[in-house]
Amino acid sequence: MDQYQEIKQGEKGAIISIGAYIVLSGLKLAAGYGFASAALVADGFNNLTDIIASTAVLIGLRISQKPPDNDHPYGHFRAETIAALIASFIMATVGIQVLISAGKSLFEDHSTAPNLITAWVALGAAACMAGVYVYNRKLAKRINNQALMAAAKDNLSDALVSIGAAVGIIGSQLGLPWLDPVAALAVGLIICKTAWDIFYSSTHALTDGFNENELNTLRGTIERTRGVRSIKDIKARVHGSNVLIDVVVGVDPELSLVESHRISDEIERRMERKHNIMSVHVHVEPLSFEETEARLAESTRPN
Structure with missing residues (x-):
């Protein structure tokens, strides 16, 4: 299998990630707004940014399959890196918005705790993303694709974010309602941290940096x-x-x-x-x- 066929294989992982994020973001936002969970709403917005990031990876993978031409004698492989850089800016914007929203929520009335259903939604989403992570990680290792491996790491962070959201929701059920907006703040910080990591690795590669x-x-x-x-x-x-x-x-x-x-x-x-x-x-x-x-x-x- 040559490098172009390997990149083609990598598209499968990006498509699976996009499908999972579309379903989970819709479910989380509906449950979060319907049952008053700031943490689950933040997690839903996190998955919306992941749709964009995974789509950018997919577009980059497809562009990078174009063969070398007169303008690109080394091929179009850096399209993956540029797409990831664009995604990092979008993720950072959403992360900051989540932090602002969660910060305001801290000073609001928390007499009503989120419904426990939202915790089960978060835990189910975590299990789903853990499965996507395992699949993408194995595929990325088999075809030696760094872009897909980065997407797999994002899948894992999303699973952990959902677990954190569930912890905040369960804590609010136990008489600690402030845990829900605090969990939302943590989600916002994780989004920003992921955006920074992608931005740093992308700019490092584009400026010919090497470990x-x-x-x-x-x-x-x-x-x-x-x-x-x-x-x-x-x-x-x-x-x-x-x-x-x-x-x-x-x-x-x-x-x-x-x-x-x-x-x-x-x-x-x-x-x-x-x-x-x-x-x-x-x-x-x-x-x-x-x-x-x-x-x-x-x-x-x-x-």
Whole structure:
């Protein structure tokens, strides 16, 4: 299965998420407004933002399947990242609105506790989203799709949010009515936190940021390739769900062009086999006499 077929598979998870969020948001908002639960209303608005976020992931996945063209020689894989960035702004706006509404609710009369039905709605929704999370997580791991894995993590956070809403509702039934708006505040904070995490990861990828520890891991794999004497430079960046690597390796200056090319091929094979990275640009340079002498002296130096 090539990367375009894998992206196509990822659409299934996004579609399932959208369907679940449409049903659950409608159910939560109807029950929340009908039975006076601020926490469940906030959770319903949270799912509305999730519809937008999952739709953005789906659109990004479909655009990223377009093959390279004259304007996009590397393909359209970053469409996933741009869609996620747009979704983060929408989620942040709704999160702030939920916080404002919950804050006002704290100062209102709480003599009437929400109906216990709303707690069962929240717990049922949590179980549903837990199931969607398990499905999307397995699918994302199987096809190695970062966008779908992010959606799966959002599914898990939604399950936890619904559990928190249920706790607030049950607490209000036990004579602590202020727990319901407090739970709504917690939901608003989780929405904003999720929006920030998506915004940060998206902007980090779009500005060619890359995790330093992961880069060191990739460096170690290349250094252990037979024939590689040193790594003069290595860079990596995220392109949608793909990783692009540019590396300059130093080799024995006595090697032939054919032998140097063999080392490049071996690096590419190892990166694909160990890290599922298919795009590696290797530049081979002969070590200078001084570099060769320095490395020889280092290798023979007593510990």
